[in-house]
Structure formats: structure tokens, C-alpha cells
Amino acid sequence: MKIGFIGLGNVGGKLAGSLLRNKFDLTVHDLNPALVATFVVRGAHAATSPLQMMQDCDAVITCLPSPAASAAVVEKMLPAITADKIWMEMSTTDESEVKRLAALVKAAGGAAMECPVSGGCHRADTGNISIFAGCDRATFERMLPTLTTLGRRVLHTGDIGTASILKVMTNYLATANLLTCCEALVTMKAAGLDMNTTYEAMKISSGTSFVHETESQLILNGSRDVSFTMDLVKKDIGLFQKIADQAGVPLEISPLLVEIFNDGIARFGERELSPNIIRRLEEATGLDIRAPGFPAELTDDEPEEQGYEVIPTGLTAPAGAAKPVPAE
Structure with missing residues (x-):
């Protein structure tokens, strides 16, 4: 599967890095060409526009700073959306806006998923972050191998809007x-x-x-x-x-x-x-709240492991749901 990733900022760049590190066929795009260049030298492809990315990829992930930015990108991708295409929104966004954009994608024949992350940039960098996924079950299962590479714990939250x-x-x-x-x-x-x-x-x-x-x-x-x-x-x-x-x-x-x-x-x-x-x-x-011995930046010292679907307490796991992979 060919994955596109739009938005290589503090979180997006680390998430895209997990895909590249795990040998996904990755195409990237960002308004900052220097960020794109750092991925190209590591083996990623570069897209000249969101439209080209949707044309070339099976699924396109957006990780952008505002609902307006996501809307601008999705609207540019719409002409290239067909029945086999998926848009995945990893930004923190507004429920009503992600529903609106998802409806446009579905009207064009494609599928949509919202999959925001939680756990800090240091865990996004190692693939150990948590992911909430809102979409229909079929789309969730189709993209679960990608989600469990991007994150450690993946929770299917229900329909579009619930994850946001x-x-x-x-x-x-x-x-x-x-x-x-x-x-x-x-x-x-x-x-x-x-x-x-x-x-x-x-x-x-x-x-x-x-x-x-x-x-x-x-x-x-x-x-x-x-x-x-x-x-x-x-x-x-x-x-x-x-x-x-x-x-x-x-x-x-x-x-x-x-x-x-x-x-x-x-x-x-x-x-x-x-x-x-x-x-x-x-x-x-007038106090100075500092002390010796604390780090200037956070690092994740947990080893990178294959992610798994989290099943909410009291609910039965759906048929075919992924199970945690025990650490060796």
C-alpha cells in the first residue's frame, strides 16, 4: 500500500518517520521544502501537491495545525478520490469539520478516517503513541496495519467525529x-x-x-x-x-x-x-522554579513494538480484532 503524508511538523514529521523507518512506501508533502528534503534523502517520495499525492497513493494522511488547513488540503484532493482511496485525518480538529470533510470524501466515492494521536512528541517519534480511530469498522480493519505501525495502542472509537x-x-x-x-x-x-x-x-x-x-x-x-x-x-x-x-x-x-x-x-x-x-x-x-538533573527534552526509552487494538473494558472484541503482541 502506498501511503501519503501531508504535514511534517513537530508531530507529523515523527509519525511519518515511523512509517519510513518501517519500510512503508511513503510520499510526503509540506509547505516547508526543507522538511520534505530530509525525508527524500531517507527514501521517501515527494509530491508536488495534495492532488498529485491522492492520485499516486492509496491512503493520504493529513497532520496539520488547524481545521482550516485540513479543509484546504482535502478540497484540493477531492478530484482524485475514487472508491479505493482513503483520507486519514491525524490532526486535532473540530468534530463538525471532520464530519463535513469526511462527507465530501465519501460523496466522491472514497473512505475517511479520523485518527488523532495522544501521548507526546517523544512517543510519536518511536511509534509508541496512542491513536483514536473514528470510522466504519471495515475501513478501520483495512488500515489497522498502518495504525499499529504509527502507534502502540489503537482504540476504535466509533463513527467519524467520536475520535475528535x-x-x-x-x-x-x-x-x-x-x-x-x-x-x-x-x-x-x-x-x-x-x-x-x-x-x-x-x-x-x-x-x-x-x-x-x-x-x-x-x-x-x-x-x-x-x-x-x-x-x-x-x-x-x-x-x-x-x-x-x-x-x-x-x-x-x-x-x-x-x-x-x-x-x-x-x-x-x-x-x-x-x-x-x-x-x-x-x-x-519572584521564584525561580528550576532544579538540577532534569532533561531539556523528552525521549522515549521504551522499545518500539508492534501496536495493537485496545478493546474497551466490558465490550467484546470484534471478530478479527488484533491482539497485543507480547514482548520477548
Whole structure:
């Protein structure tokens, strides 16, 4: 199967790298020709346009920074879509927009899948990230070998739109985790606690989280470089708030998160690294929240393994569902 990949940024470039590393027939495209060139020298093909990519490939993956960017690309690909073509959306996007674009693809005779990822750029780089896949079961099973190369744990979430909703939810939870970690670290520093000891206390306790064990390290190092910026956080938590508003859920914490990041963007700029939201508290207290021994960037030390489909607790595995491959 020939796979196309459009969008070679912080996440997309790492996901595409997993396909190339695992010997997929890969064609790439990006507005930055330098990024494309790095893939071509490693064996990928280059497409001159989204239309050409859809003409040449069986499935085309998009991993782009906004719903508008995805829409522009998909609309260019539509004339080349036929019954054997698949569009796979790996961006974090709006449920209604991915449904609209999927309907256009299906009207042209093709198939569509949304498959956003969760778990951080360092895990995208090793194929150990998690993937949510929203589509019909037949399309899911057709593309499962590709998905289990791109990621370790693959969850079929239901129809188109369900994966985008769940992805936005996870980013909302990660944002809430980030802000509480920031408050905890600054408060412990103000109370005179050692930051290395504080980090370990949080890590080994009921207060730990994925965000703490990753982003807190970058905060304490001072680099704060998680390859994610405040404007992207604002987009994601705004999408979550939109879902709640449409469902009539009177959230209390979510609007506060939006307010905090609006303030962070006003102070530091929309392209500021998201963990630097802690600067609001550092400036308010005059404290320096850094400690020795923490890394400037995250790396995934888990070995790359073949991925597998995750079956939700209490549900029966569909016939033919992939099973986890045990580590040797």
C-alpha cells in the first residue's frame, strides 16, 4: 500500500518517520521544502501537491495545525478520490469539520478516517503513541496495519467525529494537569521545599500524572520545550468548551482554563511554549522554579513494538480484532 503524508511538523514529521523507518512506501508533502528534503534523502517520495499525492497513493494522511488547513488540503484532493482511496485525518480538529470533510470524501466515492494521536512528541517519534480511530469498522480493519505501525495502542472509537471529541477531551485533561502541576511546584517552592524532592513526591504518589512525569521535568529543567505552544492549547480547550456548550453541560473548571491561557497569550505571545504558563506564577512570586538533573527534552526509552487494538473494558472484541503482541 502506498501511503501519503501531508504535514511534517513537530508531530507529523515523527509519525511519518515511523512509517519510513518501517519500510512503508511513503510520499510526503509540506509547505516547508526543507522538511520534505530530509525525508527524500531517507527514501521517501515527494509530491508536488495534495492532488498529485491522492492520485499516486492509496491512503493520504493529513497532520496539520488547524481545521482550516485540513479543509484546504482535502478540497484540493477531492478530484482524485475514487472508491479505493482513503483520507486519514491525524490532526486535532473540530468534530463538525471532520464530519463535513469526511462527507465530501465519501460523496466522491472514497473512505475517511479520523485518527488523532495522544501521548507526546517523544512517543510519536518511536511509534509508541496512542491513536483514536473514528470510522466504519471495515475501513478501520483495512488500515489497522498502518495504525499499529504509527502507534502502540489503537482504540476504535466509533463513527467519524467520536475520535475528535475524545482527543479534545484528553487535551483538556492534560491542560488541567499542567496548570495544577504548575501551582503545586510554585507553592512547594514558596513553602521552602526542595524541588527535586517535590518532583519525586508527586511522582510516587496519588498526585502523579502523565503530564507531571513529562512536562514537570521540562519545567524544572527550564527549557519548557514540549514542542507545543499556547495557541494550540487555547484551540484545544476551546473545542472542549464548545462540546460542553453544545451538550448543555455547565462546566466550571473549563472556562477558568480558557481564561488562564488567554492571559498567558496576552503576556507572552501565542507561540510561547505551553509549559511556560508557569511564568505567570513565577512572575507573581519572584521564584525561580528550576532544579538540577532534569532533561531539556523528552525521549522515549521504551522499545518500539508492534501496536495493537485496545478493546474497551466490558465490550467484546470484534471478530478479527488484533491482539497485543507480547514482548520477548
